[in-house]
Amino acid sequence: MTETSNAQWHDEPTDYDQTGKLPRLRPASSADPRSLGSLNITAAATDPELLDLPWHIALEQWPASALAALPRGISRHIVRFAHLGGSVIAVKETSEHIARHEYHMLRKLQRLDVPCVEPVAVISGRTTPEGEELDPVLVTRHLKFSLPYRALFSQTLRRDTLTRLIDAQALLLVRLHLIGFYWGDVSLSNTLFRRDAGSFAAYLVDAETGELYPELSTGQREYDLEIARVNIAGELMDLAEGGLIEEKVDPLATSELIMDSYRRLWSELTEQESFELGERWRVGARIRRLNELGFDVEEYAIKTAANGTEIQLQPKVVDAGHHSRRLLRLTGLDAQENQARRLLNAMDAYRADNSPTLDEEFSAHLWVNEVFEPIVRAVPRELGGKLEPAQVVHEVLEHRWYMSEREDRNVPLAEAVQSYLDDELRHRRDEAAIMLTADARTIGIDEDSEYTDN
Structure with missing residues (x-):
């Protein structure tokens, strides 16, 4: 008797149907049906190559032949990297509730054009050939040319490099707060960095504690900022203990930089500005300053005082990516x-x-x-x-x-x-996909721990 696979695809639409359920596609499998069991796959797009991976094996026991050798940092979850077609994916074992929450949150953030990793699928119903249940997994696509903060340099991190990383983290946090996203677990470890000319661009990796609101209160923003300060201080202390940052760097003082960087940027983007009626040129000057910071003002409010001598300017909608959009419009280049x-x-x-x-x-x-x-x-x-x-x-x-x-x-x-x-x-090192080498420990990567894509 021939066994058939019970693997089922759920193609993730932009919106749910009236029943709140996802449409089910017909079963498809190119792998041995006996190794698939009753998989339940929720994915943004059907990718049959997902079925070629050994879902019937606990993630930490996956064979080397199935893995992509990327550096892994500290994580509270089991995370492994694997090849999927021409790309690399990160696979994280977690609970089904957390996996689905994070998957849908990343989908929402992508639609809002926030820098984050791309969600690929949630896979549940995993069992061993003996019928033992295995944890569900969240699958995300590895961000090409991105690096965890520990792997940015093979030598001691200098203070100005740390400052640029923290500035990139602050900018990402501001962008998230502007759209109403509360992160809840802000840290360098939960962020990937890509080189951006002389600076860095930060991308959100972990969204499992995140929530999206119409607008964040000052208390919510400040709590997220405090989480960032505490977590970054701990991460820098860990680097200092391992001799991976300059001795003159004070982890606590350096972690405070995110508070200053965030508040300066938030103030420029959101605060109301008052000036005399004869200083109307300051409207254009404010917008140019925002453009220099990389933001476009799509809407702003101007009010005049009752005595008619004062103007109040309030940016209403700011959108990041001013220079990227201009370059794309002029040349078609995406940077x-x-x-x-x-x-x-x-x-x-x-x-x-x-x-x-x-x-x-x-x-x-x-x-x-x-x-x-x-x-x-x-x-x-x-x-x-x-x-x-x-x-x-x-x-x-x-x-x-x-x-x-x-x-x-x-x-x-x-x-x-x-x-x-x-x-x-x-x-230079290959940053499209930094492979594990004997030098991994010199950049603070433990080959037996999980690279943080949690």
């Missing part, structure tokens, strides 16, 4: 905010040097053809996973500027590219 700012500056300089009267869109097209694409094409295939293309272009342009200054001449682009490839990029 992090600070990368976009740097590339836009390079485009403006190119236009000023070559043809100031040229149409902006046409000049941007020429810049992509004559600067951006030649740099990207010059990177050998074996170095392609070192950094994402926008970061490479940013670093090449920086490298060229320093070369020109040092040698007191205008260094040709091709010469600068070759120098950068030989002197810098070739010696």
